[in-house]
Amino acid sequence: MKSLIKLEELAMFLFAGLLFWYTDFVWWLFPALLLVPDVSMVGYAMNNKMGAYLYNIVHHKGLALLIYSMGIFMKSPTIELVGIILFAHSSMDRLFGFGLKHINSFRHTHLGKIGGS
Template sequence: MKLQLKLEYAAFLLLGIYAFAQTEYSWWWFAGLFFAPDISMLGYTVNTKTGALLYNFFHHLGVAILVYLAGVYLSLPYLQMIGAILFSHSSFDRILGYGLKYPDSFQNTHLGKIGKNRE
C-alpha cells in the first residue's frame, strides 16, 4: 500500500485517539475494547457474504463517525467512546492493509488482496 495512504490512516488513528481523550473514560477501556470490532469476523462462520457484511459494518469509518456524533448529539458519552474506538480500530486496520471486504473472500479487500495467496 502506498505510503501516502498509510500516513492518512495514521492521522485518522490519531484523530480517533484524540476523540477518545475527549470522553471521560479511562484509557483501560480503549485498550480493552480496541480489538472488539474484530469479533465481527465471526460472521464468516456462516458464510463469506454474512462475514463481509458484518465485518464491513463494524469497520466502516462512516458508521464510526455517526456513532460518535450520535453520542455528542444525545449527550451519551458511551456512544462517543464506542465511535472513537471503532474509528481508531478501523484506521489501524487500514494502516496494516486490511480494508473493507468483498463478499467473495476475506482476502479480497478494497485495498487489494491480503494474505499469503495474494497476487
C-alpha cells in the first residue's frame, strides 16, 4: 500500500511540475521555491500544538488547490504559482513519508512515525 501511495504522490508532484511548465516563470524558480513552505515549521519554536497547526495548514493540499484556483479566477500568475508550489511541496513531502503532523510530536504524522523507533 505504501508503494501505491508513493506512486500517487509522485504523480501529483509531476502534475504540479507540468502546471508550472505552462506558466511564464523561469524554470529555476520551481526548485528555488520548493522548500519555502517548510518555513511553516517556525511554529514549533512556540510549542508542538502551534507548530502542528501552522505546518498542517500550509501543507494542506486543499489550501494549495484553493490558492491555485484563486490565481486562475483573479488572472494572477503569482497566486497561481503559490498554489502550484504549495501543492508540489506537499506531494514531495508525502512522497518522502512526511505527512501532516499530530500535535503531540513533530515525528508523529498521518503517514506514521518519522525516523527510527
